[in-house]
Amino acid sequence: MTLFDVYSLYNIEPVAGKGSFVYTADGTEYLDLYGGHAVISIGHAHPRYVKAISDQVSKLGFYSNSVENSLQTTLAEKLGTLTGYPDYQLFLCNSGAEANENAIKLASFTTGKKKVLAFSKAFHGRTSGAVAATDNPAIVSPFNRTANVEFAQFGNIDDVREKLSSGDFCAVIIEGIQGVSGIHEPGDDFLRQLRNITKSQGVVLILDEIQSGTGRTGTYFAHQTSGISPDIITMAKGIGNGFPIGAVLISPELKPVKGMLGTTFGGNHLACAAAIAVADVMAEEKLIENAADTGAYLIGELKKIPALKEVRGRGLMIGVEIEGNASELRKKLLFDHHIFTGGAGAHTVRLLPALCLNKQLADHFLNEFKAAL
Numbered sequence: 001m002t003l004f005d006v007y008s009l010y011n012i013e014p015v016a017g018k019g020s021f022v023y024t025a026d027g028t029e030y031l032d033l034y035g036g037h038a039v040i041s042i043g044h045a046h047p048r049y050v051k052a053i054s055d056q057v058s059k060l061g062f063y064s065n066s067v068e069n070s071l072q073t074t075l076a077e078k079l080g081t082l083t084g085y086p087d088y089q090l091f092l093c094n095s096g097a098e099a100n101e102n103a104i105k106l107a108s109f110t111t112g113k114k115k116v117l118a119f120s121k122a123f124h125g126r127t128s129g130a131v132a133a134t135d136n137p138a139i140v141s142p143f144n145r146t147a148n149v150e151f152a153q154f155g156n157i158d159d160v161r162e163k164l165s166s167g168d169f170c171a172v173i174i175e176g177i178q179g180v181s182g183i184h185e186p187g188d189d190f191l192r193q194l195r196n197i198t199k200s201q202g203v204v205l206i207l208d209e210i211q212s213g214t215g216r217t218g219t220y221f222a223h224q225t226s227g228i229s230p231d232i233i234t235m236a237k238g239i240g241n242g243f244p245i246g247a248v249l250i251s252p253e254l255k256p257v258k259g260m261l262g263t264t265f266g267g268n269h270l271a272c273a274a275a276i277a278v279a280d281v282m283a284e285e286k287l288i289e290n291a292a293d294t295g296a297y298l299i300g301e302l303k304k305i306p307a308l309k310e311v312r313g314r315g316l317m318i319g320v321e322i323e324g325n326a327s328e329l330r331k332k333l334l335f336d337h338h339i340f341t342g343g344a345g346a347h348t349v350r351l352l353p354a355l356c357l358n359k360q361l362a363d364h365f366l367n368e369f370k371a372a373l
């Protein structure tokens with residue numbers, strides 16, 4: 001059997017990781033400013049994380065959602081405190097797309113309506129509803145294409161108002177900061193206006209914090225600088241530091257009905273053990289504060305580089321727009337300077353490091369980056 005060849009691969013295989021670094025089999029060290037696509041939050045192979053998963057799998061790796069699992073309630077309590085949403089309800093699943101799928105489904109069940117408003121350049125995942133709400137026709141199959149999703153112009157509140165005036169919408173879905181599009185912020189004012197309009201029209205507001213959440217931007221969720229409370233928040237990526245887990249945070253105003261949502265693997269014992277360890281380490285090591293500090297430093301230093309077109313983002317979610325070809329620059333950074341970065345479009349390099357990145361490593365990156373430019 002061969003692999004279904006859908007990924008463009010770099011000819012490189014990390015086999016180990018530690019903190020902000022990954023290593024190939026010959027021991028070559030790479031600084032990881034990509035975090036495996038914003039997934040690594042507390043750092044590779046954190047000892048607390050390794051122990052939590054190892055201990056749990058030696059006891060019980062899995063049982064179904066038909067029995068009590070106190071690890072789920074422990075995780076819900078810890079996330080309630082860490083996120084600042086202690087009165088929200090938690091539904092656990094396995095990935096970001098699945099979290100959005102459940103969020104949309106819940107909005108539709110609750111309102112009895114079927115249309116979703118998403119935004120230009122949005123990315124919400126690759127499953128049926130999530131991909132339909134993703135503004136990239138290349139990854140939307142004919143089966144996924146639906147009149148139930150419309151797109152408003154990102155940041156244009158008049159466009160939102162006009163689209164919602166039909167009264168057909170169950171939800172508006174928006175990323176806390178657009179990631180795949182190349183790091184674009186909706187802006188606090190826009191989010192506040194969006195909250196007001198959705199509330200007044202009885203439309204569920206879904207904040208997709210799958211990439212921008214888990215402390216990456218210097219607050220637990222990117223939207224929290226705006227002061228709004230969404231009806232539903234979706235999470236994945238950093239919450240498990242690499243262990244597949246997705247989460248839907250649901251306002252107390254939305255009521256559960258038995259059987260309304262469900263999953264075999266979601267909230268399993270191993271995933272919960274991983275996410276509890278991540279939550280504990282984030283709080284104890286003050287990683288959100290570190291993301292804010294190190295991120296502000298990195299962004300400030302990047303903005304001093306005259307050759308760059310634009311530096312966007314917050315905390316450790318950064319988009320660096322260059323004049324030239326970003327893919328060539330990223331290859332150079334990887335193979336000549338041993339630094340992993342992410343991409344977005346033709347001219348943007350994305351930095352999505354673990355939240356434990358320190359200023360010394362930020363300086364190392366800055367020096368190598370300037371040399372590679």
Ligand SMILES: Cc1ncc(COP(=O)(O)O)c(C=O)c1O
Pocket residue numbers: 037095096097098100123124125126175179180208209210211212236237
């Ligand atoms: C904002 C956002 N939403 C959803 C997803 C989909 O998550 P997953 O790949 O875990 O399904 C991603 C993945 O990059 C994302 O960035």
